[in-house]
Amino acid sequence: MxxxxxxxxxxxxxxxxxxxxxxxxxxxxxxxxxxxxxxxxxxxxxxxxxxxxxxxxxxxxxxxxxxxxxxxxxxxxxxxxxxxxxxxxxxxxxxxxxxxxxxxxxxxxxxxxxxxxxxxxxxxxxxxRNIRFQGLVPGADGANVSEVSALPFEQLVAYDSLHFSCERARFLAQWIGQPESAALAVVSGGRIRGYGVLRSCQTGCKIGPLFADDALVADELLRALCARFPGQTMTLDVPETNPAALALAGRHGMARVFETARMYTKEAPALPLGQVFGVTSFELG
CATH class of the missing domain: 3.40.630.30 (Gcn5-related N-acetyltransferase (GNAT))
Structure with a gap:
């Protein structure tokens, strides 16, 4: 106009x-x-x-x-x-x-x-397309889950960079340490197999990112994160191109409520979307 x-x-x-x-x-x-x-x-x-x-x-x-x-x-x-x-x-x-x-x-x-x-x-x-799912997810502590804060920060940044379009260390330093949140990882053989962050929102909680090598690791992280904030409605934004992530949300009774299109001005970054079980946020990617 x-x-x-x-x-x-x-x-x-x-x-x-x-x-x-x-x-x-x-x-x-x-x-x-x-x-x-x-x-x-x-x-x-x-x-x-x-x-x-x-x-x-x-x-x-x-x-x-x-x-x-x-x-x-x-x-x-x-x-x-x-x-x-x-x-x-x-x-x-x-x-x-x-x-x-x-x-x-x-x-x-x-x-x-x-x-x-x-x-x-x-x-x-x-x-x-990113599909937003919401629901009450029963939590369970995972035997293989540890606090992200116990890991070398450079190791976390390196793992995150494999699943995001670039390195974002400044953002991550704040994101994993914010109040009213949980940041958890699965580590095996000295290597990160997945990590996720849950944060308190105006209503309920959002989980993002949720990056994992496979669906079993993602499931363990999801349940462990939800165990930290029991009884809260959880939101998870899932790339539609990851059928295992869609299945994860469905298996835990989360309902589809919203969708967006991830769009770019140039070629889409070559991300391993099969390991992206939850995007970080719709505002910052």
Whole structure:
């Protein structure tokens, strides 16, 4: 939508402060996205310069995250225009600002069904679908499960990097140590076979990432994580291309409630999706 000169003059995009990242997550909660209780600090650690707020006449009306993980990969999320300020061109302005910040990187996002056609117009192509499952999962302590904090951090980063599009050590350092969470791994023969993180959200808990060498390891981790927060509704976002992950969610009685398309501006990264049993988040990948 074209923007009138008066609207354009009174709209400004700038980098968020730490407090404004928390505000953006409050907006996300109002949209029903159910963010984690401590997402703000973790998200900003990934790229402190990659969170943008749009102000009209000095008041915040739009937000966007455009996290530059490294020189080759970025991820778009938290794309929100407040109700009452939509269809005024503000969304496009902050979108263009974020995409310009990411430059020539391969950019990913998780697009809801209603917006996928618009993302295609901006050069994004679908790679696979992520299916959100929710349910009460009975927990069980696993004999092979240990705390991630007991592992060498470099070993965890190396394992995570096999399953994500790039290294993300700054983000992981915050993600695995956030309050109201659990971060567990299965280690065998001195090697990580899988790990997962559960975090408390506005409602219930989310599990992500859940990376594992096979379905047995993923199952043990899922049940061990759920044992740390018994009686909570669990959310798990599963790549549809991993039938073992779909089966895992179904076996534990989790119901399909939502879907997104993982989309990229360039070729989809060559990830071992058969070992991705839960993506980290729809906001940061």
């Amino acid at each position: 074209s923007q009138s000169p008066d609207l354009a003059r009174n709209f400004n995009v700038r980098t968020m402060t730490a407090a404004e990242v928390a505000l953006a997550l409050d907006w996300a909660a109002a949209e029903g996205w159910n963010p984690g209780r401590h997402d703000a600090q973790c998200f900003q650690a990934a790229d402190p310069n990659g969170f943008f707020i749009g102000e009209w006449q000095g008041a915040p009306v739009a937000c966007l995250s455009a996290v530059a993980y490294d020189d080759g990969f970025g991820f778009i999320g938290l794309y929100i225009v407040r109700p009452g300020f939509r269809a005024m061109g503000f969304g496009m302005r902050i979108w263009q600002h974020g995409m310009a910040y990411l430059g020539s990187r391969n950019v990913g996002l998780d697009g809801v069904v209603a917006q996928q056609a618009n993302y295609r117009k901006s050069g994004f192509e679908p790679a696979w």
